[in-house]
Amino acid sequence: MSADPSRLPRPPLPSADWALFLDVDGTLLDFSCTPDGVHVPMDLLGDLRRLHAALGGALALVSGRRLETLDALFSPLQLPAIGLHGLQRRGANDAGHAPPHELASVLAAARDLAAKYPGALVEDKGITLALHWRNAPAAEEPLHEFANSVLIDLPGYALQPGRDVIELRPDGHDKGDGIAALLDTAPFRGRMPVFIGDDYTDEHGFDAVNARHGLSVLVGTRADSAATHALHDPLSVRAWLRDAAHALAPEVAAAT
Numbered sequence: 001m002s003a004d005p006s007r008l009p010r011p012p013l014p015s016a017d018w019a020l021f022l023d024v025d026g027t028l029l030d031f032s033c034t035p036d037g038v039h040v041p042m043d044l045l046g047d048l049r050r051l052h053a054a055l056g057g058a059l060a061l062v063s064g065r066r067l068e069t070l071d072a073l074f075s076p077l078q079l080p081a082i083g084l085h086g087l088q089r090r091g092a093n094d095a096g097h098a099p100p101h102e103l104a105s106v107l108a109a110a111r112d113l114a115a116k117y118p119g120a121l122v123e124d125k126g127i128t129l130a131l132h133w134r135n136a137p138a139a140e141e142p143l144h145e146f147a148n149s150v151l152i153d154l155p156g157y158a159l160q161p162g163r164d165v166i167e168l169r170p171d172g173h174d175k176g177d178g179i180a181a182l183l184d185t186a187p188f189r190g191r192m193p194v195f196i197g198d199d200y201t202d203e204h205g206f207d208a209v210n211a212r213h214g215l216s217v218l219v220g221t222r223a224d225s226a227a228t229h230a231l232h233d234p235l236s237v238r239a240w241l242r243d244a245a246h247a248l249a250p251e252v253a254a255a256t
């Protein structure tokens, strides 16, 4: 399916029986030069809080970031969340995902390589590593080659491409699994699932909600996306959320 956002329809405003799943970087938040440099607008926090209440708690963040990072970014909110592309779920025991001992030497080698390309950086997320080249385009190819070459040292690991990043992460779970697991539990169970995301990793989430007759919303443009709807950019997503908060919680929205 073509994913030209000029041809895919905008999502309608939500009903109170929706379960809303939201990717973070490139969807709720504008991209920044570094992972720590993102800005979370105060208005967005207010709209997420209102929507979370209006949807009976059925609003979750679904991100490649760690849960701890999501909580820090969206403080004081602590929303239901899927972290590390489906590997972390709030409340679930993720003790099965201790990093393999080989990861320490891979991390050290990745840092040595990144140091040769000013602006490249390695994000250590515990069991996963993200190799970023947003500020160092010349590092893209070497970081890709490196990631491919060390996979043999990390049994059970796979590559996760993203926006100016390649990640090394344990295989076997994805954002679709995470969304499906939440949909099996209260308060998400029985609701119409809607997922908004922008990246390759979000296609798993699109497949999961499409399989349940939900809505999948691509942010931006990408060929071969499974998304059924589109919004232009994170600014459009935040405006849609603002309208949604007004529509679902008008009396509260008007008071804040």
Ligand SMILES: O=P(O)(O)OC[C@H]1O[C@H](O[C@H]2O[C@H](CO)[C@@H](O)[C@H](O)[C@H]2O)[C@H](O)[C@@H](O)[C@@H]1O
Pocket: 023, 024, 025, 026, 027, 030, 031, 032, 033, 034, 035, 036, 037, 038, 062, 063, 064, 065, 123, 130, 132, 134, 162, 163, 164, 165, 199, 201
């Ligand atoms: O699943 P997401 O919530 O979209 O997270 C995906 C990755 O996002 C972050 O990296 C991206 O955003 C950075 C900040 O804007 C940007 O500098 C980088 O180029 C992007 O790839 C985050 O750092 C990763 O850990 C997430 O997996």
